[in-house]
Amino acid sequence: MATTLVVVSLLTLIILGARLIKYFGLAAQGNLDVSILFSIIGFRLPEFLILILPLGFFIALMLVFGRLYVDHEMAVLNGSGVSKHGLARLLIPTSIAFLIAHMLLLTWISPWGLRQFYQLYSTQSVRAGFDLVRPQEFIQAGSYTIYAGSLSQDRKNLKDIFIYQRADRDSRPDTMILAKEATRIETSDSGASVVDLIQGRRYEIYPTTAKYTKTEFQSYRIRIQSDKEARYSSNEVEGLTMSTLWAGRENPVVLSELGWRIFMPFSMFVALILAVGLSEVTPRQGRYIRLFPAILIFASMVVCLIAIKTRMSKGEVGVWAYPAVLLFYAIFGAIFSRKQKFAPKIKKRIQRARS
Structure with a gap:
């Protein structure tokens, strides 16, 4: 958990730094009031954590399991009758804790923050016309x-x-x-x-x-x-409450957001399954050798979920696509974690077939 918090904090600082540069640019152009910069960042922080938290948890699992292999602790544990799958079972309560935190972010905290952000931004867009006026400069407001x-x-x-x-x-x-x-x-x-x-x-x-x-x-x-007040009304599905989404689930756009909020937290369990199989290294290899490829695999899962959200909003796929992607990566991780058992059997069958 400590490693997860460190990784999440680092990734959050990187994302916030990029966002601050963008908002400072808008403020320098006169399109944003400097006094509300940090309020905007605070309201949008939960939205950033929706993608950062699963990735941070996965990276932390990779680092911790990798260190167990490099420091020979995993060999000692295996010799004592504790397998890597046994360690994974011990991490299930931690995964559930992160799943609940992620679910709260998706269903309550992030939509509330987005609603506050839209309200603040639409109100500021009206005031900006005169509050941000500087002598002998053209200012655009809507x-x-x-x-x-x-x-x-x-x-x-x-x-x-x-x-x-x-x-x-x-x-x-x-x-x-x-x-x-x-x-x-x-x-x-x-x-x-x-x-x-x-x-x-x-x-x-x-x-x-x-x-x-x-x-x-x-x-x-x-x-x-203000001409932005109508834009940031109930049409912004990412800021709608769960009850509102459920009432309008017949709409493909609303259904895509509803499915995203329901199934995305289960990526925590998929992260645990993938980390068990992808983190296995030898002491000579070092624990970082598989970190980058593993991040790409986990990121590809998140990209697939985001793509499904976009396709669902256009009515091209159903809500079943969310659990299908999660199940596919979970099965891939489970098979990869069993490679030590499967590889010798497959090798023997190939040798028998050749003979």
């Missing part, structure tokens, strides 16, 4: 492009404003607004920003034609609504 010549310290008063809004349909015109000053209005609605524009002009532009309309105003109030 369908809006915003520019300010200068702004006050509290970011409520802006000078020399330019706002361009793309139309949501081809038949509707784009909107361009030029104003000398803008003042933000505090509202209880967290899904929109309300701004009063002073002394400006409003243009309605049809990009494919020379047609446009112009309106001058002394005061004009604009309400910028």
Whole structure:
């Protein structure tokens, strides 16, 4: 368990580092508020652990079993009547503990974190238009492009404003607004920003034609609504609760997510079976010689499960494909772990057939 925690922590740091670089890039472009970076990482951490935890457990098993072989401890145990399969049986309670933890991540913690992430991101996408405005830089927030010549310290008063809004349909015109000053209005609605524009002009532009309309105003109030709120609603199946998924299991997309959450935790048992067979080495070989090929085999199983999830969402395969893949790799691991018994028998049969 200690080795698993170390491996999982290391892999998590690597993944988080890559994600942080991505989010810092968005923040540098003005598309993300720096103050919510670590909140986003915290909400998405359970999602990362869904794939990291089984891989970390498998790598830890490979390292521990490999060390038993290299340090001759496995030979002593075998001579004392304890086989590698006996050691594997002793690890079943540990595997069950990791299976329960993984199941909690899949069914409750990760969906909750994703819902919080979507809510935070959709709310921030509205505020970003004005909270992240920097003098003399263009900032994009959804369908809006915003520019300010200068702004006050509290970011409520802006000078020399330019706002361009793309139309949501081809038949509707784009909107361009030029104003000398803008003042933000505090509202209880967290899904929109309300701004009063002073002394400006409003243009309605049809990009494919020379047609446009112009309106001058002394005061004009604009309400910028988030266009991401609808995207991150109940359609995001990865953030839905188990009860919601079960109620909509007739939908192939929902059924693929439901099957993923039910069968993915059993990869812990498959990891134990594979590690028993793939970790066997001689002391001269070292315990790392089979680590990389074993990781590729286990990773191929995870990739197959992810591919099944994608194919199921398109209605190409049924939910039976999840247990089929797990069973295939479990049988492969069981056969490989018995090679010492099977190899001599197969060799004798080949010799008899030749004679």
